[in-house]
Amino acid sequence: MSKAWLIITGGILVILAAGIAQFLFQRIAASPAPATLEPSPAENNSTTTPGVKEVSVSIPTRAVQKVPSIAKGDSIASWTFKGAYADNPELIAKAQVEIKRLSDLLSTATSSAMILSVDIANQYELLGDGKKQYEYLERAARTNPENGLPWHNLGVLMERLGAYETARIAYEKSTLVQSELKFYHYAYIEFLTSRTKDDVVSIEKAFAFAEKNIGKTQYLIDLRAEWEKS
Numbered sequence: 722m723s724k725a726w727l728i729i730t731g732g733i734l735v736i737l738a739a740g741i742a743q744f745l746f747q748r749i750a751a752s753p754a755p756a757t758l759e760p761s762p763a764e765n766n767s768t769t770t771p772g773v774k775e776v777s778v779s780i781p782t783r784a785v786q787k788v789p790s791i792a793k794g795d796s797i798a799s800w801t802f803k804g805a806y807a808d809n810p811e812l813i814a815k816a817q818v819e820i821k822r823l824s825d826l827l828s829t830a831t832s833s834a835m836i837l838s839v840d841i842a843n844q845y846e847l848l849g850d851g852k853k854q855y856e857y858l859e860r861a862a863r864t865n866p867e868n869g870l871p872w873h874n875l876g877v878l879m880e881r882l883g884a885y886e887t888a889r890i891a892y893e894k895s896t897l898v899q900s901e902l903k904f905y906h907y908a909y910i911e912f913l914t915s916r917t918k919d920d921v922v923s924i925e926k927a928f929a930f931a932e933k934n935i936g937k938t939q940y941l942i943d944l945r946a947e948w949e950k951s
Contacts, residue, residue, distance in 0.1 A: 800852040802881060838861035839861045842861065845857065872891050873891070876888045876891035896927075906934070907940060
């Protein structure tokens with residue numbers, strides 16, 4: 722075999738070897754390691770890596786609804802009224818037994834504490850004890866401030882006792898915390914159009930908020946027509 726042929730053959734072998742090596746190197750090359758997240762300050766017990774800037778992130782908390790006290794300008798002449806069980810000793814005794822039963826459940830309740838508090842308040846309403854009814858509705862609202870039921874019932878109680886500004890606040894709260902429920906919007910607008918029918922700004926605002934959240938229902942249309950006619 723001539724020397725020239727050996728040189729050509731050797732060159733070809735070198736080229737083939739380089740190509741094979743490049744191909745194999747690409748197949749086994751390790752990909753870059755993924756970036757790891759820094760543990761939060763509460764979890765990180767090691768020293769901080771030099772050159773790495775720590776960033777703290779604060780998570781916003783939802784505002785807690787406050788239970789309304791008696792509004793300025795309101796006065797309650799009497800906390801008692803004639804309940805549905807008045808003058809019926811048997812029904813009064815029944816309500817007292819139910820209050821005891823519900824109170825025992827409430828003492829150990831967790832998730833059902835709001836409903837139990839409302840149920841106890843309802844029993845005091847049957848007895849005509851507005852003070853106790855208010856206390857348990859207040860407790861229910863504190864337990865679950867984002868449920869409209871305690872707020873609505875507070876509105877009904879305060880309206881009955883003549884504390885109209887406190888009632889207005891409570892009714893409005895029920896529409897704010899559960900704006901998807903029609904009943905609370907209806908009750909609030911009924912209160913406004915009957916008790917403060919000349920407060921056009923508040924009434925128009927209530928109608929607008931209701932229509933935004935539950936639509937322009939026939940009952941809202943009827944309420945508006947009745948208010949405009951009065």
